[in-house]
Amino acid sequence: MNSHNEENLKSLILLSIEGRESSFQQLYEHLSDQLFRFVFARCSNREDTLDLLQDIFVDLWKALPKFKYSTDAEFYSFVFTITRRKLSKYYRFKNKSVVFDEKYIRENYEIQPEDYWLLEKIIPRLKDKYRQVLELRYFSDFTFAQIAKFLNIKESTAKVQHHRAIKQLSDIIKKYE
Amino acid sequence: MNSNINNKLEKIKTKSLSSTEKDTLWQGISHDINQENNLSFFSLLFSRKVVFNIAIAILVIFGGFIATVQAADRAKPGDKLYALDRAVENIQITFASPANKDKLKIKFSQERASEIQGVIKKNIDEDFEFEKDKNKNSNVGNNVGNIEESSHDALKYIIKVRNELFEKNNQIAVDDLDILLESVQASLATLPDNMKVDVEIEEENNKAEFRINFKDEDGQFKIKYKSAENNKNNRNTNDKEEEDEDENEDIELKNQKLDNINNDEEEDEDENEDDDKDDKEDEDR
Numbered sequence: 001m002n003s004h005n006e007e008n009l010k011s012l013i014l015l016s017i018e019g020r021e022s023s024f025q026q027l028y029e030h031l032s033d034q035l036f037r038f039v040f041a042r043c044s045n046r047e048d049t050l051d052l053l054q055d056i057f058v059d060l061w062k063a064l065p066k067f068k069y070s071t072d073a074e075f076y077s078f079v080f081t082i083t084r085r086k087l088s089k090y091y092r093f094k095n096k097s098v099v100f101d102e103k104y105i106r107e108n109y110e111i112q113p114e115d116y117w118l119l120e121k122i123i124p125r126l127k128d129k130y131r132q133v134l135e136l137r138y139f140s141d142f143t144f145a146q147i148a149k150f151l152n153i154k155e156s157t158a159k160v161q162h163h164r165a166i167k168q169l170s171d172i173i174k175k176y177e
Numbered sequence: 178m179n180s181n182i183n184n185k186l187e188k189i190k191t192k193s194l195s196s197t198e199k200d201t202l203w204q205g206i207s208h209d210i211n212q213e214n215n216l217s218f219f220s221l222l223f224s225r226k227v228v229f230n231i232a233i234a235i236l237v238i239f240g241g242f243i244a245t246v247q248a249a250d251r252a253k254p255g256d257k258l259y260a261l262d263r264a265v266e267n268i269q270i271t272f273a274s275p276a277n278k279d280k281l282k283i284k285f286s287q288e289r290a291s292e293i294q295g296v297i298k299k300n301i302d303e304d305f306e307f308e309k310d311k312n313k314n315s316n317v318g319n320n321v322g323n324i325e326e327s328s329h330d331a332l333k334y335i336i337k338v339r340n341e342l343f344e345k346n347n348q349i350a351v352d353d354l355d356i357l358l359e360s361v362q363a364s365l366a367t368l369p370d371n372m373k374v375d376v377e378i379e380e381e382n383n384k385a386e387f388r389i390n391f392k393d394e395d396g397q398f399k400i401k402y403k404s405a406e407n408n409k410n411n412r413n414t415n416d417k418e419e420e421d422e423d424e425n426e427d428i429e430l431k432n433q434k435l436d437n438i439n440n441d442e443e444e445d446e447d448e449n450e451d452d453d454k455d456d457k458e459d460e461d462r
Contacts, residue, residue, distance in 0.1 A: 021210065028203060033193050040191045050202055057202075058209040111188035119189060138186040169182055 009072050017064045024064075028057055034141055035083060041139035042087055044100070046108060056086050073149045080150060122172050130165035137162060253292050254327035282338045283350055289331040290357045294364045296327045301368065328365060332358070 009030065015023035035056065040049040059082050067078055100120070105113040123131055129151075136142040136150060144162070148155040194202070245261070252258040266285050273281050300323070339354040 021207065024210070025203060025207070028206065029199075032199060032202070036194050037191045050198065054202055054205045054209065057206045058213070061206075061210045062213060108192055109188070110190060110192060111185060115185045116189065119185060134186065138189050139191065141190055166182060166186075173182065 009075075010069065013064075013067075013069050013072075013075055016061075017067060017069070019065075024061060031079060032057075035079070038080070038083065038136075038140040038142075039087065040108070041135060043090060048090065052086055052090055056083050059086065073145070076146060077149055118173070118176075122169060122176075125172060126165060126168055129161055130168060133158060133161045134165050134169075253295050254330065255296070255323055279342060279345070279347065279350065282341070283353065286335045286338045286354055286357060289334045290361050293324075293327050293331040293361055296324060297364050297368060300324060324365075324368070328361070332361065335361070 012023050012027045012030070016027050032053065036049060036053060039052050039056070040046065043049055043052065056079075060079060063078075063082060067075070069075065100116070102113045105111070105116050109116060111119075123134060126134070132151060133147060136147045137144075142150065144155050144158045147153075147158040147162075151158065153161075245258070252262045266281075266288075270278055270281050270285075335354055335358055339351055339358070342350045342354065
């Protein structure tokens with residue numbers, strides 16, 4: 001997501017708005033990894049994530065003519081609005097559950113299964129605002145600027161909350177050990 | 178400790194999309210957006226959602242109009258939609274083929290007759306209710322006015338159609354309309370005394386004329402209505418018959434006893450109502 005500088009991203013967005021498919025493909029290359037992580041962190045099913053991503057990008061293409069570019073941040077907000085809408089539809093009709101066994105974790109994550117299970121137990125015990133920042137920062141690979149925009153908070157606040165979340169997490173792990 | 182946790186968190190990232198997954202995903206997206214682009218203006222216009230919205234709009238606009246016109250078709254003299262009913266009929270006649278024009282006029286004449294008969298029935302029912310319960314407010318005055326107006330309109334319409342068809346030598350239709358006029362007369366005869374309306378229909382120079390006599394609680398009134406245009410044969414021989422239809426409509430109101438009404442009394446048109454009352458009082462004495 002960070003491979004394009006601001007000017008490139010703006011021109012890609014504007015050309016995509018005009019209906020140029022090759023520019024939209026570049027935009028897809030730019031957004032797909034982060035969107036994949038964001039969606040996968042919420043539906044925990046690779047197949048469903050790929051289906052959802054396809055729908056999200058098609059919806060984005062259809063919605064782009066209505067989008068008026070002002071800043072990149074506005075554009076990301078626009079993209080994640082579409083994504084959240086798709087996810088909320090998905091939750092309504094979701095009837096699959098995934099077992100996070102060793103095989104599944106090794107296939108989908110870089111982390112060791114025992115570390116995953118530990119974090120999976122501890123993170124839900126954090127305050128909601130800290131948990132959200134950690135999920136966005138690590139599961140979805142957001143920058144602090146993106147987290148701030150996504151949660152509608154200041155970037156400095158996002159950094160402070162991240163710092164406190166890590167500290168709280170360390171305290172809880174100490175108690176476990 | 179914090180750095181240890183940070184390391185673990187850094188690794189909790191989901192593995193990125195493989196290049197194969199990315200390509201396959203793009204092919205799917207590209208296929209879908211091209212299908213989207215291929216939708217022409219008309220196919221977009223007639224997409225399910227648009228068609229649904231248009232259908233709803235049409236239903237609301239025309240459904241409302243049709244419902245109003247249908248309601249107007251059932252309207253009776255005195256109803257708010259009655260004028261619309263008549264207007265719709267006139268439009269139907271205007272746009273009908275010459276062959277259908279006469280059929281429509283006969284049909285609407287029948288409607289006029291059934292409307293006035295409906296008004297008569299309603300008034301008789303109301304009068305019956307009033308007789309049962311004298312405490313109720315009497316509506317007789319209004320009813321008489323309503324019957325007078327409705328009878329006048331209905332008979333004027335039917336006679337106009339009847340005379341038009343007579344000019345066209347459509348004797349069968351004329352006979353039917355004469356029967357219709359008689360049935361209206363018969364219905365008017367069923368009215369109670371306090372709202373009596375007597376109708377005499379005469380044929381003069383091959384055209385129908387009628388006069389309506391009715392009385393209310395204060396006495397009797399006579400309405401004379403001289404019907405539509407004269408037929409062509411008489412037009413050249415009689416100057417009076419060359420007058421416009423509106424000029425021929427001559428309504429006279431007189432406070433006279435119903436029994437005394439005859440053709441000679443038409444000459445007494447200029448007498449005022451006070452004189453009539455005095456005469457009546459003298460007679461009563």
